[in-house]
Amino acid sequence: MTDSNDFSTGVSRRDLIKKGGALVAASALGSFPAPAVWAAEEKILRYLGTAVNQSDDITKRVKAETGITIQNIVATTDDVTKRVITQPNSFDILDTEYFSLKKLVPSGNILAMDAKKIKEFDNITPIFTKGQLPNGKVIGDQGTAPKKVMFVEGEHSSTFSKTPTQWVTLIPTVYNADTLGIRPDLIKRPIGSWAELLNPEFKGKAAILNIPSIGIMDAAMVVEATGKYKYPDKGNMTKQEIDMTMAVLTEAKKAGQFRAFWKDFNESVNLMAAGETVIQSMWSPAVTAVRSKGIPCVFQPLKEGYRSWASGFCMSKGTTSKQQEWVYEFVNWYLSGWAGAYLNRQGYYSAVLSTAKSNMEPYEWAYWMEGKKAEKDIHAPDGSLLEKAGATRDGGSYDDRMGNVACWNAVMDENDYMVRKWNEFIAA
């Protein structure tokens, strides 16, 4: 997880140059006309994503099992979106979040995936297709819930379909329910509500994300938790609601509530580990990363619920039909279990639960997915010790966590206005 900056692109480019050099040398010797080495196709996919699921281990495993070489292109969420819009030919397969789809699908730069070519499609958790848990419980759908943008009306349509169709915008890979991370050793009392994020008790020790669309939703969770206002849809506010929410944030900022706004994974880990913050919005593996330094950190379940997110795969419009075949092969491999188990062991959730389960030890499944006490020590995919036997996961089982999702990361209709207000908030 931590060594996400693996640009294997560079390596293989070097390889190419080497091979190219050898070829030139061979033909220069004049012994043979240059053989058609290039035609012996190497299966290469340029994989653009945010590093959440772009790890060395996965890349190696894919290569071993399918022969596909994955060239990771890692960027921040914003930069991934920017790249899809401005340079659609610079990647083959895209791994992005569902909330970006409102921008990406109308641009026509990505291709819908054919559900019929995805072997495990019917086993994908119904959170994506119906907005409910496998046990049938309907979960919160404020914001850009995946079910709202999961399907388009036809292969080349850019209109989202309300009902399932054969054409899928993103084949889900990973998702999670986010909440506040806290330092129990420094707070020394129970935390149970989003309202605590702006509690003056933590003046100068709180942090939110520096991504405006997500930061404002965290603020909205606080507003609702304090009983000040109830939003019809926190993920799609009116201008008045944006003004009101920003006023709450501005007041807190002026009072010195925030230590910093963080933008990437490592920043959030450092803020928490260094004790700069004691309460902040956070991602699950970041909490794990703090804990693995021996520093107590809890991904605190809160009574108002979680803010959830999800990401998935699709293709660039620039792919050839050969490349598209490889993409389907890769995606099918991804859903076949090994990768799912790998993601589950990091504290994320995988899209097809059944295949992931068969790739995990029963005690691992019980700890990560069922919220039970760990029978044995729990290890991360890289082998490092995460939890000792007897520990339970923050927030409990899959059903408890995903079942309490209140809203999803979103792009609002009034996004333009919101960004202007965010700049105003920073200048305040």
Place this chain on the structure above:
Amino acid sequence: MSSRNLDRFGVPGWLQALPFGLVFAAFFIVPLILVVIVSFWDYNDYQMMPAFITRSYTESFEGCLTRLPDLCTLFKTYLSTAKFCLIVWALTLVIGFTVAYFLAFHIRTQTTQMVLFLVCTIPFWTSNVIRMVSWIPLLGRNGLVNQMLIGGHVVERPVEWLLYSQFSVALAFVHLFSFFMVAPIFNSMMRIDRRLIEAAYDGGASGWQMLTNVIIPLSKPGIAIGSIFVVTIVMGDFITFGVMGGQQIASAGKAIEARLNALQFPPAAANAVILLGATMLIITVLNRIVDIRKEL
């Protein structure tokens, strides 16, 4: 090859200037024109649409007249940026001038001068982001500085304003950019005819008089060039403001970054044009004070 040689081969002046002119046009003039054009385009969530509208400008200047005497977002942002410009400029000028003065007038041999000058460049062997980020463990709530202050019983509880504050932003800027003052001022000082200083000395001038009447006036071009470097860098910066200010301090560059990240290219372009205008204004004023071209 001297210009006389070129003349003999019949290479006219405009042809000699052409390569640089082309590079300048391709990588500066053309992109700049594009930015200006785009700033008048329309846009939505995922694309920009060729048009000629002033939406990006009117929205950027929103409330600047109606909200008076309160400042609008744009003015507040520029005020914050300008404030840092002034602080950083003043500090880098004093530090840069002092270092250059020491190098130029107190080091006797030219070899030592050059060695020490190169020593000044060593920090540039690492990226400026790394040099900036390395302050964080020092200045943090539980950082080295606070540990020392508490250990030495200077303070009882950690000093909070050391990091993610205006102080840390200014500190990082001064650390990063003082050298941009040192280099041109040192260069100017090395060109000062030493006989002028001797004459001043012989005429009975005090050290202070020599400094203010001889050295500072003759170092003006270096000061002006260094100032342009520092002012333009600070005006356009968003990384230092972001990382050292905990993303909570407004700057013109950061406002552009926020629009870019939201894929709102036309308003980002409009803000870039406004920033360019503001920076050029400052440089024009600087040029009024020192005519760089004449002095060189």
